[in-house]
Amino acid sequence: MIAKDPAKHKLIDLSKRLEINKSSMFSLLGTMEALGWVKRAAAGDTYALGHAFAEFGSSYLKQYDLHQHFQDEAAPVRDRLQETVQLARLAGDQVLYLGKMEAVSPVRLHSEPGMRLPAYVTALGKTMLAQLSREELLALYPQPELTKLTPYTIGHRDELFAQLDAIREQGYAMDDQESVMGFRCVAAPIRSGGGEMAAVSCSMLLHQWEVKAAEARDEMIGLAERLSVPTNT
Known part of the structure; x- marks a missing residue:
């Protein structure tokens, strides 16, 4: 409640909303204040998050290992989909592959950790390019024509930007x-x-896509959310 609406709730509000009696709530808030988890406003006796959460967030970011986190989280996703899941980051105008959880399949994807591809030819690259401003995109793609890797590759900057x-x-x-x-x-x-921008993807053969497209989309969105660092840290 305090995190959602900082400096809004008084002791009595918290007591009523959380159905904790006033004396217990007073004791809890006193302990949390002492620990730095919450702080009380000088005027109005409302509560906000304390300095401890900034310290927790800093410590979390220092120890956060995206690659290891990907290995832990992507394995069950791969097993549910029975398809290969990949991790990459944006390196200029290219996708740099960082990790791969490969499904058992007679057909292997040619992408491997350390490999690079033009960002505009991959779903991984496009989802990261979409986070950039138009000025940043124009700096990456000063020429309107784009080289095609397959007949289906986007061939023009305007189509990419759309x-x-x-x-x-x-x-x-x-x-x-x-x-x-x-x-x-x-x-x-x-x-x-x-x-630094990163993304996860799932690739599959066309006949599998017809069956698994919606499930794969939902799994990738969920996986990306679990791998993301909360912005309030």
């Missing part, structure tokens, strides 16, 4: 055989809180 507007609204990106023929992919952005 797609990025839609991706920004919907919160995920897809590519339809734009980097590899025979594969479709869905990706969602990870909010790192530190300026």
Whole structure:
């Protein structure tokens, strides 16, 4: 309650809303004040979060290992989908692959950790490019023509920018055989809180896509949310 509405609730408000009697609430708030978890306003006797949460957030960010977190979280997603899940970050105008949880399949994706691809040809890249401003995008793509990797690759900057507007609204990106023929992919952005952009994706053969597209989209959005660093830290 305090985090959601800082400096709004008094002791009596918290007591009523949480159904904790006033004496117990007084004791709880006193302890939390002493620990730095909450602070009481000088005027009005309302409560807000204390300095301890800034320290917790700083410690969390220092120990946060995105790659290890990905390994832990992506494995059950791969097992549910029975499809390969990948992690990447944006490196200029390219996607740099960081991690891969590979599903058992007779067909392997050619992308491996350390590999780079043009960002505009992948769902991973497009979902990260969508986080940039128009000025940043124009700096990355000063020329209107884009090189095609497949017949389905976006060939013009205006088409790319229009797609990025839609991706920004919907919160995920897809590519339809734009980097590899025979594969479709869905990706969602990870909010790192530190300026570096990352994303997760799931790629699959066309016949699997017809069956699993909605499930894969929801799984990627959920995975990206779990891997994101909360902005209030």
